[in-house]
Amino acid sequence: MAPIYIFQYLIISLCVQAFGVFxxxxxxxxxxxxxxxxxxxxxxxxxxxxxxxxxxxxxxxxxxxxxxxxxxxxxxxxxxxxxxxxxxxxxxxxxxxxQYETIPQENACLAMEGNKCxxxxxxxxxxxxxxxxxxxxxxxxxxxxxxxxxxxxxxxxxxxxxxxxxxxxxxNKLRFTSQLSDYILEAAKELGYEELNNEYKIGFGKPLVxxxxxxxxxxxxxxxxxxxxxxxxxxxxxxxxxxxxxxxxxxxxxxxxxxxxxxxxxxxxxxxxxxxxxxxxxxxxxxxxxxxxxxxxxxxLQDHIGTGLDLVLFNYSLSINAFNFFNALHVYNYFSQGKGPLTTTGCEVVGFVSTKSDTQPDIELMVLPVGISADRGSHLRNILRINDEVWNNYFAKLFDKHASTILALILHTKSxxxxxxxxxxxxxxxxIDPKYFTDGEDVKILVTAVKMIKEFIQTEKMKSFGAYLNEIPFPGCEGHKFFSDSYLECYIRHLTLSVFHPxxxxxxxxxxxxxxxxxxxxxxxxxxxxxxxxxxxxxxxxxxxxxxxxxxxxxxxxxxxxxxxxxxxxxxxxxxxxxxxxxxxxxxxxxxxxxx
Known part of the structure; x- marks a missing residue:
């Protein structure tokens, strides 16, 4: 790890520990x-x-x-x-x-310590x-x-x-979003999606919070x-x-x-x-x-589960990152006006799409402008329990990039x-045994959903913003052709994520x-x-x-x-x-x- 990243890790870890003590x-x-x-x-x-x-x-x-x-x-x-x-x-x-966790999963959570989500x-x-x-x-x-x-x-x-x-x-409406949110919405229009309202339909929009x-x-x-x-x-x-x-x-x-x-x-x-x-x-x-x-x-027991952490990369930092909280101006704006990056919910855009060319969506996409590699492993990696091999050989390699996430979630799991x-x-x-992916149909839907994420990244609007796909092979899936169906199934079974909707x-x-x-x-x-x-x-x-x-x-x-x-x-x-x-x-x- 380069000295600059070690320094960043130490600074963020110090702040995380201080807040933890508080x-x-x-x-x-x-x-x-x-x-x-x-x-x-x-x-x-x-x-x-x-x-x-x-x-x-x-x-x-x-x-x-x-x-x-x-x-x-x-x-x-x-x-x-x-x-x-x-x-x-x-x-x-x-x-x-x-601090609950699943029992060890046979078909999911393979990138987590003990196969527990x-x-x-x-x-x-x-x-x-x-x-x-x-x-x-x-x-x-x-x-x-x-x-x-x-x-x-x-x-x-x-x-x-x-x-x-x-x-x-x-x-209320979101009081702060990064540049990514507007580019995502323009990319959604480029792909033919309509603006989302507060109810159920296919489309994309900034949510009420x-x-x-x-x-x-x-x-x-x-x-x-x-x-x-x-x-x-x-x-x-x-x-x-x-x-x-x-x-x-x-x-x-x-x-x-x-x-x-x-x-x-x-x-x-x-x-x-x-x-x-x-x-x-x-x-x-x-x-x-x-x-x-x-x-x-x-x-x-059912849950909204998905995947896609740190799959969208940029060669420069967006207006929200792990260091926003240390900016005195942002702290002032929050306490004086209730504005700025400190008001971020972590999710700037939500989208509902169908993997089956249907009028009813079966996938939710949540746009998160900051990936878990942003804090250099000081907290986010630990709360998800990402194991050492995956962290060192995948997420730690992204420190010189700005990683974002379009999280793909299956709306109606059969498992x-x-x-x-x-x-x-x-x-x-x-x-707690959620039995994630015991029904193979859930995996198939998420495979299609991750391909949709790639479609977003490849739109003219997102490319003009400097977005590109993270092409580092996911640890444990190197034996599959990158982004093939078998690779994506392996990826999904390893990097299984709950958004805590049991x-x-x-x-x-x-x-x-x-x-x-x-x-x-x-x-x-x-x-x-x-x-x-x-x-x-x-x-x-x-x-x-x-x-x-x-x-x-x-x-x-x-x-x-x-x-x-x-x-x-x-x-x-x-x-x-x-x-x-x-x-x-x-x-x-x-x-x-x-x-x-």
Missing amino acids: VYIVYYTDFLLPTQVLESKVYDYIIVGSGTAGSLIAHRLATETNYTFVVIEAGGASNPLYEIPILGPMLHGSPYDW KLTQGKIFGGSAKLNNMIHIRGNISHYVNWFHGAHSESYIRQQFDFIEDNIIQL SQINGKRWATSDNVKQKHVLINTVVEKLLFKKNRCYGIQLVNKKLFARKGVILSAGAFNSPKILQLSGVGPAKLLQSLEIQLVQELPVGKN KGEVYIKSKNPYIPPL IGTCSMGLPDNKNSVVDTSFKVIGLDNLYVVDASVLPTLPSSNINAAIAMMASVFFDSQIKRKNIGQCHKRQRCFINYLSKDMCLKGDILLHCV
Whole structure:
């Protein structure tokens, strides 16, 4: 390694380590502080998990009902510095990340240590929305209608999106992009693609992001701290016959009058259910856990996976790089105006394309202006667990170039995995086997998608910008002709990447379907007072980043299962009058009422 790159590595590593020390100090200071004193042991609703779904439900409970509730969060509180978008990846692998990983994969993740892919999930007040790319895209509305098996119309779901986008979620355009984004959009036009809107269709565009004044924003920002118990692990749910009446914490129990709402995510919601006796009978019996309800909890795991890191090269640096954070002007612009490179989400353009000449896309392309070689191996390589051979013989050879990524993701994987506990101890991580690429069709689609990336690089617009293809043979694939189908299959199976969109492990469906864990009202089948509302209930992957779909589902749950039950309940000392025009209408019998 040349001296200049060693110097860069040392400088970046020093800054990474300094921020890491800061993170640990903040985390353990909060962790060691006296825990919040609960107002009660009994609440109308207990929400387990403060991610997008849990926090949205909590916010609407606080602002639209008189119900009492508490949010239980296993992770720590956030910090103003964590809201700087460019620092999002710095929390990956930190105490604010569950630091989950797959079990060794036979058909994928071959470039990673132990053939295990990293599965980042937020362990922080706000959940994974505090670590993600902040992208908000509705996706294909018709898919959501299918999830509910006709219980809700397309018009109703659009209304839900309209409501949360207008009243709950903070959405804004990107406040900074590199030169690459405009060239990509021009290249997309050159290839015949249209501009993308906020919904589902083939095309390219700059996404809306959940930011406010350039700062990361999450639904948890709407929730008051008094309603949240942080650094608190739920050990199990409490049942009396088929009714869930509360939760077990490390040294206390909390009780729910109307419902326990699991919103702990696609890995932790099934884990908590299984620890509580809800899941596959054979698994629970092997761990001597009393069976409460046999359901396919943990099955049907799906994820958006792809490839393409550092595949686009330039002979000069773009306006965003690993050293932006050290620029005093950029720091000033962020804190004074909420602008500049520090506001970057990491993804500047998204595109939806079809590998089958269809009107429905099966691939998402995410344009990332900086590759993982940019930090010289100080952090990004470690959070992905890239092994030494691949790093030294591929990524480390790019230090004299500016590497960017057009990440190709398969939208609807046919390969499905599972999540299951391996112990009765709630502090031991679950085993996660996504079974990536066990269905060969997934590989074929990604092979075509990587060829599409090459088409982009070879457009006149991209060539005029100085872009060219990284032609270093990928370690382990040297025996194949470069960029042949067999080479690309080898490349994909080695450089397998999750964008951390796991879903499906507590799938929604009709009660008589053998794959269903919750019904279309989000209630766990066969059990009362227990609901699951998070990414785990999505039976299939959305045709977009998943955060918008999760927020919509949480809003549907609130309206259909909580607000409807609260209808007709006015605040004390209030009277109800007939009023068909008010936004605050409630229903009592067949008469619309308004509380005043």
